[in-house]
Amino acid sequence: MVRWEPNARGRLEKAALELYAERGFDATTVAEIAARAGLTERTFFRHFADKREVLFGGTEGLEDLLVRGTLKASDDGLGPVEAIAAALAEFAENVFTKQRHELARHRQAIIAAHPDLRERELIKMASLASALAGALRRRGVGDPAAALAAEAGIAIFKVAFERWVAGPAGASLPQLIRESAAALKSVTGP
Amino acid sequence: MVRWEPNARGRLEKAALELYAERGFDATTVAEIAARAGLTERTFFRHFADKREVLFGGTEGLEDLLVRGTLKASDDGLGPVEAIAAALAEFAENVFTKQRHELARHRQAIIAAHPDLRERELIKMASLASALAGALRRRGVGDPAAALAAEAGIAIFKVAFERWVAGPAGASLPQLIRESAAALKSVTGP
DNA sequence: TAGCTCGATGACAGTAACTGTCATCGCTGT
DNA sequence: ACAGCGATGACAGTTACTGTCATCGAGCTA
Structure with missing residues (x-):
């Protein structure tokens, strides 16, 4: 008892x-x-x-995980943004699986419906961006490049995640992340 | 009386x-x-x-102003991110003058000191990004390119503004915006 | 001029988020 | 057996925020 x-x-x-x-x-x-x-x-x-x-529970180890992933990808020779995108894609592979699509959709609908919750989500993302910028600096990326790469990486994730949540259950978030990264590259050009 | x-x-x-x-x-x-x-x-x-x-008062006409600036810059043939950066730079030219540096520094110190205020600032930025993405779509930029360009533009501004606030009173925010835009371009490459 | 509406403010009560503090009582180790 | 710990409850207090009605100068109209 x-x-x-x-x-x-x-x-x-x-x-x-x-x-x-x-x-x-x-x-x-x-x-x-x-x-x-x-x-x-x-x-x-x-x-x-x-x-x-x-x-927003279960977010404790997230920053560390993505920082480690970014450091590793950076050591593999990827550029700053690519390194972050790779870390995010690998993370998404393991966490945002097809089975969790419905749950994520549900949760995002709740968050999107209330500005207070959107604010909280945004500051979590910003905190993550800050941690990733720190990781890049540790790998010798200077400023403002590190901060910009981190913000860009988060932007890639935001957009990809939005599309994943809005789209069919079959879509692959890692794939959407790679597509978003490519789109960013093409859009920063002339 | x-x-x-x-x-x-x-x-x-x-x-x-x-x-x-x-x-x-x-x-x-x-x-x-x-x-x-x-x-x-x-x-x-x-x-x-x-x-x-x-x-966060006095932010009412801001979105419209920057949307108009972005549309105009886009019509002048600039790429999506460049268009937003140009609109932001022109806005900064008129608003974040040398005289207002001390005031802006003071205000940012207060905001940075409290997460609740950071959250509010972030959602303002996110709302602006959303408006700018809409402007780009009206100019024929597709998705996810429009959303990514808008997020990238806001990232450029965030980083530039941070540096402006942290730096000496003589620095030019428009110049820092152009530098950040260039840094983003170079960091998205290989 | 008298009356009337309007708009900004005050007065006051009410709800609910959040905090501090102390009590309770199974569980765990000695 | 017993002492201490840790998760919870009970309860009072502060403060952000809202709803509602009263007040009263200014400007409009007859």
């Missing part, structure tokens, strides 16, 4: 996703989320810094 | 800027800002949607 049901955090995430989808982000209170998860409001805030963060 | 002092909005902006700088964003309450401006909290929220927005 356990004192509490396990996986409180996961239950909160599930409850929040459901309620945000059912009633919208604004019309959902933290107390309601906690109640559906069989917990109290106070416990919600022990697991998540705020009402938005509950949608 | 007037019933109220004029320029309530401006007084609120000034008071907020001062208090955010003095005590920090978190430690400042809206009631304090309103009191310093000789108004009530309720009136603050009639002028600004929230506590952050008070730092």
Whole structure:
């Protein structure tokens, strides 16, 4: 006999996703989320810094992973933007699989529906860009090249991900990333 | 004899800027800002949607201005990214003058110090990118090229602006924008 | 001039996000 | 057995933000 049901955090995430989808982000209170998860409001805030963060869990190791991928690709001789694109593509290969397409679509619909959630997503991306710029600098890329390459890499991912989410379940995100990278290259030209 | 002092909005902006700088964003309450401006909290929220927005006023005509500039530059035969960079450079020429360097530095220091304010800044930039992408599409640029060019243009501006703010008062933002655009071009290559 | 509408503000109550603090009580190691 | 730990609950407090009605000078109209 356990004192509490396990996986409180996961239950909160599930409850929040459901309620945000059912009633919208604004019309959902933290107390309601906690109640559906069989917990109290106070416990919600022990697991998540705020009402938005509950949608952005599992992002902890992400930056490190992509930084390592970028460093490796850079060591393989790729240019700055190509290195980031390669790291993102490899990451996408493992995480944004065909099975998770529907889940990602659902989540993005919720995020797109509310500016507060868009803001949170944007700052996560910006933080990632900053980390990737640092990685490039460690590989000898100067400034402002490193910062620009990182921003460009994130732009590639944003656009590719948007298309992946909007498109059919069969599409390959790594492929879309490669296409976006190519499109960026052609569009920066004359 | 007037019933109220004029320029309530401006007084609120000034008071907020001062208090955010003095005590920090978190430690400042809206009631304090309103009191310093000789108004009530309720009136603050009639002028600004929230506590952050008070730092982002005067942004109303910006999107239209840059969209028009981009359309014009595009008609002059520039490539998508170049067109946006040109529009941004011209805008910067008129707005981010040497005299406003100190003010901009001050404002950016406040924004950089608080994630909530960074989020707001990022969504403004994202909204601008979206508008610029629309402008490019109207000029026949396809997808995902239009979206990527817009994101790239915004990246150029972000990096250039960061350098302008961090650098000496004499630097020219339009010049930094042109340098960033060139750096992006070289970094997307092999 | 008298009355009327309008627009900016104040007054006040209410909701909900978030925080600080202390109590509770199974589990774990000694 | 028992002490301490860690996740949770209970509860009060602050503050961002909203809805609603009252106020009152300015300008319009008859």
